[in-house]
Amino acid sequence: MTPDEIRVSAFVAHGDVVLKGAAEGPLAGLTFAAKDLFDVAGTRSGWGNPDRLEEAPVSLTTASALLPALAAGATLIGKTHTDELASGMFGENPHYGPPINLRAPGRVPGGSSSGSAAAVAAGICDFAFGTDTGGSVRVPASFCGLFGIRTTHGRVSTAGLMPMAPSFDTVGWFARGAAMLRKIGGQYVGFAEANPRLLLAEDAFNICVPEVSAALRAAAAKLGGATPVALYREGIPHWLDTFRPLQLGELWATHGTWAMQPGRRLSPLVAERIALAGQVPAPAIARAWAAREALAGRLQALLAGDGILVLPTAHDLPPKVGAPVSAQIEFRDRTLALTCVASLCRLPQVNLPAGEINGVPIGLSLIGPSHGDAMLMAAAEALAPALA
Amino acid sequence: MTPDEIRVSAFVAHGDVVLKGAAEGPLAGLTFAAKDLFDVAGTRSGWGNPDRLEEAPVSLTTASALLPALAAGATLIGKTHTDELASGMFGENPHYGPPINLRAPGRVPGGSSSGSAAAVAAGICDFAFGTDTGGSVRVPASFCGLFGIRTTHGRVSTAGLMPMAPSFDTVGWFARGAAMLRKIGGQYVGFAEANPRLLLAEDAFNICVPEVSAALRAAAAKLGGATPVALYREGIPHWLDTFRPLQLGELWATHGTWAMQPGRRLSPLVAERIALAGQVPAPAIARAWAAREALAGRLQALLAGDGILVLPTAHDLPPKVGAPVSAQIEFRDRTLALTCVASLCRLPQVNLPAGEINGVPIGLSLIGPSHGDAMLMAAAEALAPALA
Incomplete structure (x- = not known):
């Protein structure tokens, strides 16, 4: 498979958007993607379903969870595929096909944050946001050989995201290395030492x-x-x-x-x-x-x-x-x-x-x-x- | 003012619905109301705004937060007014007018859970649900002389509710007495002793x-x-x-x-x-x-x-x-x-x-x-x- 094939498989066609991050900041120069449940100004949020995509307005707003990354200098390069209504563990969205799992060709990338995991695994961006209700960041992180965090419920805002099961819904992100995972985390939950x-x-x-x-x-x-x-x-x-x-x-x-x-x-x-x-x-x-x-x-x-x-x-x-x-x-x-x-x-x-x-x-x-x-x-x- | 005037002022006209509670249970025989942000099967959720009301589908579903009360035997008797999009502290919704505060005639009932507070204060029902983001249960409870709780964020499900500021949004309820407040609470967070x-x-x-x-x-x-x-x-x-x-x-x-x-x-x-x-x-x-x-x-x-x-x-x-x-x-x-x-x-x-x-x-x-x-x-x- 070619890098372009992976990119096409991981990113939604309607989310062709770039939101430039701040010129300076701890994440300056980094690029990221966001699952198509996150509203992004200038795009529609398709939630993995063609009917929803048709109905969705072009958003004037960007999900709150993406703002700290942008403010810290990271640039959003696009929106990624999800299982339909985030209801799936494998990423095999029947409307759009599964994103390619570069780390395990022929196998699913995991879901529902499938495209975000696939994009990071393929090195298309430095990190990517997903959501995790019942495993939707953790499972694709495991399947794609990535570091991935599901945050404490309520810790990162879900404003401007599709709700799924709100008492379980959380924001998370993927990175190829633990240092990068933590670096992103610093913009959301600060830094701490571990003596676990x-x-x-x-x-x-x-x-x-x-x-x-x-x-x-x-x-x-x-x-x-x-x-x-x-x-x-x-x-x-x-x-x-x-x-x-x-x-x-x-x-x-x-x-x-x-x-x-x-x-x-x-x-x-x-x-x-x-x-x-x-x-x-x-x-x-x-x-x-x-x-x-x-x-x-x-x-x-x-x-x-x-x-x-x-x-x-x-x-x-x-x-x-x-x-x-x-x-x-x-x-x-x-x-x-x-x-x-x-x-x-x-x-x-x-x-x-x-x-x-x-x-x-x-x-x-x-x-x-x-x-x-x-x-x-x-x-x-x-x-x-x-x-x- | 007559009881009917208060009722008309507190309840939305489009939420004329009764959901019978279970025949038996710790809340059997009690009646309650819910703010018009809570989806209730068979009604539309107007969110305090006439455009939203027009657009809203008739809900097939009932907000998760109402189910324990119904399962425990309480009967829902209707939906109550809210400040527009829950954005207000006083209950003076310009589209529908303020619910009457029986405890302080001529004064606002408080908002945004205005109708729920007004209905309980007037004795129209035993308890009522509201939401609290920045004070929307606490303030009307104070203004109407009621017991009211804003629950720990994330403790009671917000599924089937209008989101406002999700990292702050909580479910709460009103009652005329502390024992009733706690009795309702038992169905949501259990009972505990206090040695505060x-x-x-x-x-x-x-x-x-x-x-x-x-x-x-x-x-x-x-x-x-x-x-x-x-x-x-x-x-x-x-x-x-x-x-x-x-x-x-x-x-x-x-x-x-x-x-x-x-x-x-x-x-x-x-x-x-x-x-x-x-x-x-x-x-x-x-x-x-x-x-x-x-x-x-x-x-x-x-x-x-x-x-x-x-x-x-x-x-x-x-x-x-x-x-x-x-x-x-x-x-x-x-x-x-x-x-x-x-x-x-x-x-x-x-x-x-x-x-x-x-x-x-x-x-x-x-x-x-x-x-x-x-x-x-x-x-x-x-x-x-x-x-x-």
Whole structure:
């Protein structure tokens, strides 16, 4: 594949825009991209769907989350593909095709922030913004061999972004190196030193397929001195059963009315998911909210101010492009058991590239305490050399 | 005024809907209303603006935040007026008029959750939901002599609500008594005991006009044993200068494109505010974000897990209906110095009715630690009798 093919695959056609960054600043000279959920003045936000793109006004405004990067001197070079309505883990948007994963040709880049990950992996820009509700930055970071952060919920503004499940929605970004990840982070959450207390989520590794589990356990061992803990004390099904009704319920509240309009062009998988979301009963949502707070409270006590939980980012290598839907659903549900932890508990998480299996990247994650984003990125930078 | 006049003034005409609550549950038999920013299946969400109302689809969905109340047995009886796009502190929506404040006839009910407060104050329903970005539950609670909570940011889902400034937007509710406030809260944040460490924000009382300051200091003294602290160590202007660019910047990102469409029917004050919002430069927003985190960090350390800050809710009695715009702006900016604290720091805050001056209600506030909502409502219930 040529650089141009990758570029075409990763960037949306309607987002051909450049917003010059400030002439001076800590990010001067850097370039970045933003997922097509971020409003950018002069463009439309297509949200990965052709109907939405048609309806979308040309924005006069730029999403709040992009402003610190621009003010610090970085230049926005375009908008990138997303799974439809950010509802997907693989990046295989049926309307626009999957962005090319340079690090694992023939395999998906991961989603829903697929184009942003693909663009950074291919070196088209220095960093790129995505959003992460249930794993949409962490999974593509893992699949594309990138550093990627999902920030603490509420820490970076979501103004001017498509909402998906607002109590889970966060802004994140990708970079090829830990130093760059942290440098961007400095403009959002400042800088901090790390003197973390590492906790190894023993049981989380059991979720992975054996080959990935073994490789990530070996990688985690290189970090040194992590205290083993049982993460899923309530059982993995309880975590998933808490996440699903809440996320689906919010997806329904956010997009149900729009998605159910007759004649809507929506891929069958997403249409079905939203219809399913409308079936979640109110009592199930109320119960799940209470369960969520109990989980979040336990994790907060576990991490306190300085704990960092080490766990796999995804349970397996990125699937090949065009895998059957049934395999995709099975994959999603299994990796979701890993990604739902930070989502439910509103915590920041960083993916660190942790080597390759047969040339395909795998990723190890660090989950930090609430609002410990700066410390977490410092820890990622300190620990990354051990995995290189 | 008749009960019917109050009802007509508080409820939107297009939100004539009843959603029956579950037959059994802890809230069975109670009735509630929701601000017209909350989507309710079968209605349109007008957001306080006639153009938006025309454009709005009939919703198939109900905002996530209303589901626990319905599941617990409470019945929704209608949707209530709001300031236009939730941009206002007084409830004087020029398109629909102000809801009647039964507790202070001739004075505004406060906004932007004006109709919800007016409806509860008049006894039309047992409780009502509002939203609070910069004071939109706290101020009308104070003006109408109600208990009202702004929850910890991110604690209650905003899915299916109009976003305003998402990093500040929260869900809240009103009740006539502290026990009811807490009973509703149990369905959202559970119950907790309170053994709070009271901190008296000495300098916050100086923001009030002398008569209100004296009355609220006397009320606070009745709570007993609060340790005096200096809240505004960075200076009041710094707090306001941090809040304004962020809130305006997000308002612009959220509604700028829509509001600036030619021919838009928007009240001059709101139109001007949004146009102003578009002028906030990106570097000012980036600086304010960093300043916000420093303030939030200091308050977090101050409150730790058990601290409750006691301060006035508003600096003066509710203005009379029809006050000149210049007086409204001056009022808003001064009360904002009080309300911006919890907004910037993402903290929960409860208004407690604290008596009257010439028959007009005044309110004392408690700000709790992040995610201390349940403890805060327990504290409000324990402390309320001292103020009665």
